[in-house]
Amino acid sequence: MTTLFLMVGLPGAGKTTRARQLAEEHGALRLTPDEWMLPLFGEAEADGKRDVLEGRMLWLALEAIKVGTNVVVDYGCWSRHERSAIRWLAEAEGARFRMIYLPLDAETQRARITDRWATAAGETFPMTEADILHGWAQFEEPDAAELERGAISGPPPGWVSWREWAATRWPSFT
Numbered sequence: 001m002t003t004l005f006l007m008v009g010l011p012g013a014g015k016t017t018r019a020r021q022l023a024e025e026h027g028a029l030r031l032t033p034d035e036w037m038l039p040l041f042g043e044a045e046a047d048g049k050r051d052v053l054e055g056r057m058l059w060l061a062l063e064a065i066k067v068g069t070n071v072v073v074d075y076g077c078w079s080r081h082e083r084s085a086i087r088w089l090a091e092a093e094g095a096r097f098r099m100i101y102l103p104l105d106a107e108t109q110r111a112r113i114t115d116r117w118a119t120a121a122g123e124t125f126p127m128t129e130a131d132i133l134h135g136w137a138q139f140e141e142p143d144a145a146e147l148e149r150g151a152i153s154g155p156p157p158g159w160v161s162w163r164e165w166a167a168t169r170w171p172s173f174t
């Protein structure tokens, strides 16, 4: 069965490192937006272009699973809604969904980010203390129900489907 792996965690959690391993182990297509933002736009956010990039990547991820290719979606996926939408979309294509949540503590995070910037500056973005704090404030940690892949909840009130929600969250998705 084709699998969509979704990486979840704060900056420095080790998502891309683990995503590379999963891609090797499962012959999976790895979609890491950071590796596209820098060469295409030279910066991490660039006026909402990350959302545009992620939308097309999500579309590509679903195309890949349709043709039987495993995929690793290496977004941070801090929001529960984002994770639910991606899971729903993957399962709607008949794929298996595996969320890989990598927790980390603040001390480890700062050490890894400092170390990565010192050793691999060309592959990463500078990250300020404000960026780090913003991440902690925004991150919706997956709870037990989500980790155990219980029944998926419906889209938030006002949305007809997760597909419609995703097309608003990532405008280039459809």
Ligand SMILES: Nc1ncnc2c1ncn2[C@@H]1O[C@H](COP(=O)(O)OP(=O)(O)OP(=O)(O)O)[C@@H](O)[C@H]1O
Pocket (backbone or CB within 6 Å): 009, 010, 011, 012, 013, 014, 015, 016, 017, 018, 034, 076, 112, 113, 115, 116
């Ligand atoms: N399990 C681990 N133990 C120790 N160091 C690790 C581990 N996983 C990753 N690292 C190191 O921590 C740093 C951050 O890892 P990585 O780039 O994979 O994180 P990330 O979650 O993808 O971060 P970002 O969200 O910023 O893309 C790297 O220098 C990496 O080598």
Ligand SMILES: [Mg+2]
Pocket (backbone or CB within 6 Å): 015, 016, 017, 034
């Ligand atoms: Mg990464």
